[in-house]
Amino acid sequence: MTGPASRAGRRTGTGPVAGTGMLARLAFRRDRLMLPAWIYVLTALIAGNAYSFKALFATVAERDKLAASTASNPAFQFLYGRLYSTSVGGMTAWRYGVYVALGAALMSTFLVIRHTRAEEEAGRTELAGSTAVGRHAPLAAGLLVAVVANVAIAVLFGIVLPLLGLPVAGSVALALATAASGLAFAGIAAVAAQLSSTARGARGMTFAVLGVAYLLQAVGNSAGAHGPQWLTWLSPLGWAGLVRPFAGERWWVLALPVAVLAVTGAAAFLLAGRRDLGAGLLPDRPGPAAAGPWLRGPLGLAWRLQWGTLAGWAAGLLAGGIASGAAGKGIGSLLSSSGQLRTAFLRLGGQAAITNAYLAAIMGLAGLVAAAYATSAVLRLHAEEAAGRADPVLVSVASRVGWWASHITVTVLGTAAVLAAAGIGTGLGYGLRAGDAGTRVPQLLGAALAQLPAALAVAAVAVLAFGMLPDWSVGIGWTALAVAVLLALFGEILRLNQWVLDISPFTHVPKLPGGTVSAVPLIWLAVIALALAAAGLAGLRRRDIA
């Protein structure tokens, strides 16, 4: 019974997950740049910030002072979580724990969907499925890649943080909490990849869960002793803080995200077994037999292709704004006694009144999210071209400029809409609790829209890359966004040179509300965005269409 056929069968396996290792190796090869970049950036982030916390708040007295003012401050708790320990490790985990957990969750989502639903949608799973690869191998490989990536994060954190002089137990707890958040979202993304028949839809679903999880933990953390603190327990992102690294580690909390991975992973395999290749579980409804009157010309098409995504982003920012605004109520009075914190927070946020500084910080975050939306909307141009769907428009009466301008128009108006949603949401959230919604809403709407030129300037890098180096535009576009995000969130605390900070358009946006309204930097940012876009358009008009 040891003929060549059975030997080969034993070597490659014949079960439902046969060939998983091979597919995982293929995935690692395809991600050989992006995956190390994710892991490196997250590790550098936590290590760099732990290091700078040591320098910024060197003495116990300084840290205690900071702790005294934040322990009861809902706005800080909303932004960063609750502080459980005034050690350097405890403050690092407090200030950055939720952000690295978020980063690990994003990484896992991208990885799992990229190697499961995106492959299936592109028809490559079909090709692989016809070879000696088991039915569940693509899903198993996608999850395996995410598990390996998160384990790598845990190992690196666990090595680097003790080297910086932090206690080993706390370092390991923070490392495991971060990786476990990533694992939980790997499982959630795997389920979403079964439900939706498109990668875009699956990513949207997972991001929605991620957004809700972020808000739940933020609201729970800022709820105060008599509020709904238990909300944090409902959030996979909240568990990272509830492990309490460096503050009497509660190891058993780590079981929660691992359980989520086990349950969602099992559910994903179960769902995958009950559907056809290429299909989702949510049904594809038939569409209209004829096009509506508005589906004419490139602009109508661009709107049709992009409005669903836009609605999702706007709804997310509206909800996020309401929650952030509500959490900011009452912050000014609580903080005014604390000079140390005041300086630290003003360095992040802005001017005069602490309330305004908090709201300005929220507007800054909204600007970053809007830049992410704008970049993704611009890159639709590249996706359309790469899929060959630009051709039918370009060989029609529409010109290249017209096709380009249609997606750019949707991007510009969409970014404005997303920012408006954030501004209105924050204004409502804060204003309804403070009783001044009538003035707060227009004020914050204006403050949010002041972020528009900076958000568009970031996306304009993607426009330029699309015109000049289309094959690289996705990488260049997202790198530009990553640079802006890292500089805005961590540039000041890392004490980078001003000229480095100046690279990010958001450094130049007036801190509103509260700051001096100055149109000059906004006009400059708009001019730079226009110039980049014009150069990109010139490149597009001259180059070949792939």
Place this chain on the structure above:
Amino acid sequence: MTEAIAVSGLRKSYGKTVALDGLDLTVAEGEVHGFLGPNGSGKTTTIRILLGLLRADGGTARLLGGDPWSEATALHRRLAYVPGDVTLWPSLSGGEVIDLLGRLRGRPDAKRRAMLLERFDLDPTKKARTYSKGNRQKVALISALASDVELLLLDEPTSGLDPLMEAAFRECIEEERQGGRTVLLSSHILSEVEALCDRVTIIRSGQTVESGALADLRHLTRTSISADLAAAPSGLAQLPGVHDLDVQDLNHLGARVRCEVDTDKLNEVLRQLTAAGVRSLTSQPPTLEELFLRHYAVGGGSADRAPGAVPA
């Protein structure tokens, strides 16, 4: 005779890969012109230059009397294009895509749309992501055929269609010819081109190797014959135009004959076979690949370049 397409000495390279190496192509107004070549020979590159999607490195290209690069938008109003590999917007229904493409071209014809939907048996309410390759092809074909344009550029338009739909497609092209529309039909299927085209241009490795009326190119084609005969044929070997003759004499069981025959000499060969008593007969038109191998691989320097090395 006015020329709808006039291309001469066209060159295009992708880095070091040469896609077009001095290609010539002339299509008269009102004719159905076959554009033949193996995979990767440069058919799609030529068409994409004619559409103004790619910029030529050298040579000249005129389309409907205009420059395909600088006058692209004006020219696009007068043509319709069907790519070989149709990709559609996954979230739109087939009907929406047909209408959108018609409006993008300028003059959609609702009556023809309805007629073509029926003829190609397409359900327009299905989302594009659920369509098979053949159905995506139908969407592009219906939208192109329903447009009131002068020129149809069809790049391997029947790939993925079943034989019934291929027949429907041929009928449509026949009507287009009678209606006086110009059609450039790129294909690697010789029989399709033979059935539909007045004139053909054959290319290989980015160069034109033959161009002319189909009748003039008959000498290029050979038919493979294999027959079971009642007796061994007498004078087959002496006939002009018979190649690679292989006669198996099975004595009292008759004879089995295989040979390649120049298509214009078929009649005389059949006469000989009938005289020997035909029990069964199969004839196969030559594939384009065979044609190329025979006529251009030997001696032609361009044959050294591997077909398929060039993106089409």
